[in-house]
Amino acid sequence: xxxxxxxxxxxxxxxxxxxxxxxxxxxxxxxxxxxxxxxxxxxxxxxxxxxxxxxxxxxxxxxxxxxxxxxxxxxxxxxxxxxxxxxxxxxxxxxxxxxxxxxxxxxxxxxxxxxxxxxxxxxxxxxxxxxxxxxxxxxxxxxxxxxxxxxxxxxxxxxxxxxxxxxxxxxxxxxxxxxxxxxxxxxxxxxxxxxxxxxxxxxxxxxxxxxxxxxxxxxxxxxxxxxxxxxxxxxxxxxxxxxxxxxxxxxxxxxxxxxxxxxxxxxxxxxxxxxxxxxxxxxxxxxxxxxxxxxxxxxxxxxxxxxxxxxxxxxxxxxxxxxxxxxxxxxxxxxxxxxxxxxxxxxxxxxxxxxxxxxxxxxxxxxxxxxxxxxxxxxxxxxxxxxxxxxxxxxxxxxxxxxxxxxxxxxxxxxxxxxxxxxxxxxxxxxxxxxxxxxxxxxxxxxxxxxxxxxxxxxxxxxxxxxxxxxxxxxxxxxxxxxxxxxxxxxxxxxxxxxxxxxxxxxxxxxxxxxxxxxxxxxxxxxxxxxxxxxxxxxxxxxxxxxxxxxxxxxxxxxxxxxxxxxxxxxxxxxxxxxxxxxxxxxxxxxxxxxxxxxxxxxxxxxxxxxxxxxxxxxxxxxxxxxxxxxxxxxxxxxxxxxxxxxxxxxxxxxxxxxxxxxxxxxxxxxxxxxxxxxxxxxxxxxxxxxxxxxxxxxxxxxxxxxxxxxxxxxxxxxxxxxxxxxxxxxxxxxxxxxxxxxxxxxxxxxxxxxxx
Numbered sequence: 058x059x060x061x062x063x064x065x066x067x068x069x070x071x072x073x074x075x076x077x078x079x080x081x082x083x084x085x086x087x088x089x090x091x092x093x094x095x096x097x098x099x100x101x102x103x104x105x106x107x108x109x110x111x112x113x114x115x116x117x118x119x120x121x122x123x124x125x126x127x128x129x130x131x132x133x134x135x136x137x138x139x140x141x142x143x144x145x146x147x148x149x150x151x152x153x154x155x156x157x158x159x160x161x162x163x164x165x166x167x168x169x170x171x172x173x174x175x176x177x178x179x180x181x182x183x184x185x186x187x188x189x190x191x192x193x194x195x196x197x198x199x200x201x202x203x204x205x206x207x208x209x210x211x212x213x214x215x216x217x218x219x220x221x222x223x224x225x226x227x228x229x230x231x232x233x234x235x236x237x238x239x240x241x242x243x244x245x246x247x248x249x250x251x252x253x254x255x256x257x258x259x260x261x262x263x264x265x266x267x268x269x270x271x272x273x274x275x276x277x278x279x280x281x282x283x284x285x286x287x288x289x290x291x292x293x294x295x296x297x298x299x300x301x302x303x304x305x306x307x308x309x310x311x312x313x314x315x316x317x318x319x320x321x322x323x324x325x326x327x328x329x330x331x332x333x334x335x336x337x338x339x340x341x342x343x344x345x346x347x348x349x350x351x352x353x354x355x356x357x358x359x360x361x362x363x364x365x366x367x368x369x370x371x372x373x374x375x376x377x378x379x380x381x382x383x384x385x386x387x388x389x390x391x392x393x394x395x396x397x398x399x400x401x402x403x404x405x406x407x408x409x410x411x412x413x414x415x416x417x418x419x420x421x422x423x424x425x426x427x428x429x430x431x432x433x434x435x436x437x438x439x440x441x442x443x444x445x446x447x448x449x450x451x452x453x454x455x456x457x458x459x460x461x462x463x464x465x466x467x468x469x470x471x472x473x474x475x476x477x478x479x480x481x482x483x484x485x486x487x488x489x490x491x492x493x494x495x496x497x498x499x500x501x502x503x504x505x506x507x508x509x510x511x512x513x514x515x516x517x518x519x520x521x522x523x524x525x526x527x528x529x530x531x532x533x534x535x536x537x538x539x540x541x542x543x544x545x546x547x548x549x550x551x552x553x554x555x556x557x558x559x560x561x562x563x564x565x566x567x568x569x570x571x572x573x574x575x576x577x578x579x580x581x582x583x584x585x586x587x588x589x590x591x592x593x594x595x596x597x598x599x600x601x602x603x604x605x606x607x608x609x610x611x612x613x614x615x616x617x618x619x620x621x622x623x624x625x626x627x628x629x630x631x632x633x634x635x636x637x638x639x640x641x642x643x644x645x646x647x648x649x650x651x652x653x654x655x656x657x658x659x660x661x662x663x664x665x666x667x668x669x670x671x672x673x674x675x676x677x678x679x680x681x682x683x684x685x686x687x688x689x690x691x692x693x694x695x696x697x698x699x700x701x702x703x704x705x706x707x708x709x710x711x712x713x714x715x716x717x718x719x720x721x722x723x724x725x726x727x728x729x730x731x732x733x734x735x736x737x738x739x740x741x742x743x744x745x746x747x748x749x750x751x752x753x754x755x756x757x758x759x760x761x762x763x764x765x766x767x768x769x770x771x772x773x774x775x776x777x778x779x780x781x782x783x784x785x786x787x788x789x790x791x792x793x794x795x796x797x798x799x800x801x802x803x804x805x806x807x808x809x810x811x812x813x814x
Contacts (some may be wrong), residue, residue, distance in 0.1 A: 355705040365642055520589055671701050678772050
C-alpha cells in the first residue's frame with residue numbers, strides 16, 4: 058500500500074510534468090503581449106473620466122498623431138504626398154488611418170469657398186495649432202480601429218510612407234497618444250532582460266555565499282524560477298493585459314522566492330545536523346510552515362493593499378504580485394522538499410555534520426548589542442526625531458503622471474515633443490465645451506459670438522496655447538453695434554450660419570443634439586514645461602471663463618454652462634490620485650499587518666510596538682523625497698504598502714527569537730543578545746538578496762521601474778536598520794516591559810530562521 062508521503066511525491070511529479078510546460082508557455086505569451094493602453098489609466102467613476110468619455114461620445118474620440126519634420130512648410134510638396142500615402146495605407150483591405158489633415162489642406166479650405174480668406178488671414182487662423190510662428194506646419198493623422206489594435210505597426214506604416222516620399226525616419230517628429238503608448242512599451246522593456254539576468258546573478262551569488270552549497274543553491278534557484286514563471290503565467294491564464302507596471306511582478310516574486318528559499322534551506326540544514334538526511338526535508342517543511350506562512354501573508358497583504366488604488370495598472374500589479382507570492386509559498390513547500398528528498402546534497406550534508414561552524418559576523422553583532430544596550434534611550438529618541446522629520450517631508454510630496462516624468466530625458470519621443478512645441482505649438486489638450494439649451498433665446502450668431510469671446514479669454518490665459526473653435530470655419534462675425542444696416546447684416550449672417558450647421562459639425566467642434574447645442578473650444582498647454590501646475594492652470598482658466606459666462610447669462614437671460622475636460626484635468630486628477638492611493642494602500646497594509654502582528658504577539662501593546670520599525674522606513678524614505686523635491690510617480694507609489702509587508706518578515710524573525718530567549722528565563726537585554734546571535738546574520742543576508750536583487754532595476758531607463766527598484770531597496774535597507782537597531786533599543790528600554798514570558802508554553806515560538814554559519 059502506498060504511504061501518504063509517497064502519494065505526495067507522485068502527485069508532485071505529475072503536477073510538475075503536466076503543469077510546468079504550460080506555465081513556461083503561458084509566461085512567454087504574457088511577456089510577448091506587453092502593451093500600455095491609455096484607457097487603463099482612466100477609472101470610469103472619476104468625474105474627469107466621465108466628462109472625457111462624454112466628449113468622445115459626442116464629438117468623436119479619435120486617437121491622433123501629429124507628424125512634422127524640419128522644413129515642413131505650407132508649400133512643401135512632400136507633406137501632401139505623405140498624407141496621400143498614409144490615407145492609402147491598408148491592412149488586408151482595412152485602412153490603418155481614418156483621416157489625414159495637413160496644414161496645407163486647411164489653408165486651401167479657408168481660402169476657398171465660402172470663406173474666401175486671404176492667405177495672411179487664413180494663416181492667422183492656423184497659427185498655434187497646425188502652423189508655427191516661423192511657418193512650419195504638420196499633418197494630423199486620425200488612427201483607425203485597426204491601427205489602434207497594433208500601434209507599433211501603425212507607426213511603421215508612417216515611417217514606410219515617409220521613406221516613399223523621400224523623408225528619412227530620423228527626420229520625422231511625431232507626437233500623440235499612439236506614439237506615447239509605443240514609446241512606453243519600448244522603454245519599459247528596454248534592458249529588462251539584461252537587468253533580470255543581472256538580478257539573477259546577484260541573487261545566485263548571495264545565495265551561494267549564504268548556503269555554501271552549489272546543489273542546494275541550484276535547488277532553491279529552480280523553485281524561485283518556477284515561482285517567477287508562475288506569476289507571469291497567471292496574467293495569460295486570466296487573459297489580463299501585461300503593461301509596463303506589471304512587468305515588475307516576476308522580478309519581485311523572484312527575489313522574494315530566493316529570500317524565502319534561503320530561510321527554508323536553513324531549516325533544512327538545521328534538520329540535517331540533528332537527524333537523518335532522508336526525512337530532513339519533511340521535518341524542515343513542517344517546522345518552517347507557520348513562520349513562512351505568516352511572512353508570506355504579511356507580504357501578500359502589503360501587495361494586495363494596492364487593490365485599493367483607483368488606477369487599473371496599479372490594481373493589476375497588486376493582484377498578480379500578491380497571487381505570485383502566495384503561489385511562491387505553494388511551490389516552495391511542494392517542490393523544494395521533493396527535490397531535496399530525491400536529490401539531497403550529500404557532500405554538503407556530510408561536511409556540515411562533521412564541521413563546527415561559527416557565525417562570521419558574531420563579533421559585529423556583539424559590538425552592536427553592546428552599543429544598543431548602552432545607548433538605547435538615545436537611539437529611540439533619534440528614531441522618533443527621524444519619524445517627525447519624515448512626517449513633515451511626506452506632507453511636501455508631489456505626484457506626477459506626465460510623460461516627461463516617466464521616460465529618460467534623452468528619449469526620442471520627448472525630443473519630438475520639444476521640437477513640435479517649439480516649431481508648431483503646445484500639445485497637451487484642454488477642452489472647454491459651452492452648452493446651450495435647445496430653448497435658449499440666443500440666436501446662432503449670438504452663440505457664435507459668445508464662443509469667440511470665450512475663445513479669446515482662453516487663448517489669453519497664461520500657459521495656454523491658441524484656442525480653436527467652429528467659428529474659424531465661418532466668415533468674420535459681424536459687430537454687435539446698432540443701426541438698421543447692422544441688424545440686416547446680422548440677420549443675413551445668422552441665416553447663413555443656420556445653413557452651414559452641417560459644415561460646422563464636420564469640424565468636430567460643433568454638435569446639435571435634441572436637448573442642447575454644444576460648441577467645443579480646443580486649447581492646449583505645453584507638455585515640456587515641468588514647472589506648469591495643471592491644477593493651478595485649470596483653476597486659473599475657470600476664474601477667467603466662468604465670470605464671462607455669468608455676466609452673459611445675467612444680461613441675456615440665458616443659462617450657458619461650461620464643461621472643462623481633456624487630458625489636463627484628467628492628468629491633474631491622476632496626479633492627486635497617486636498621492637491618495639499612496640496613503641490609502643499604506644494605511645490599509647499597516648492596519649491589516651498590525652492586526653496580524655497583534656495576533657502573533659498575543660498582545661495589543663506588543664503588536665503595536667513591533668510595527669514601529671516597519672512604519673519608520675516608509676516615513677523616512679518618502680519624507681526624504683518630500684524634502685529633496687522629486688515628484689513621486691506610479692513606481693514610487695507602489696512601494697510603500699509592499700515594503701511594509703516585506704519588512705515585517707525580519708521583525709518576525711527577531712521577535713520570535715527574542716521571545717524564545719524570554720521563555721528560557723533570560724531578561725530582555727539577554728534575550729536581545731540571544732536574538733542577535735540567532736538570526737541577525739540571516740536577516741542581513743535575506744535583506745541583501747531582496748535589496749540588491751531589486752536595486753539593479755534602478756538602471757532601467759523607464760522611470761517607474763527604476764524608482765520601484767531603488768526605492769524598495771532603500772525601504773528594505775532602512776527596515777533592516779530599524780529591526781537591528783531601533784527595535785532592540787525599544788525592547789531593552791521601558792516600553793519593552795510589555796514583553797513578559799509568563800508561560801513558556803505560550804511564548805515558545807518556533808524560531809523563524811536558524812543561525813546561518
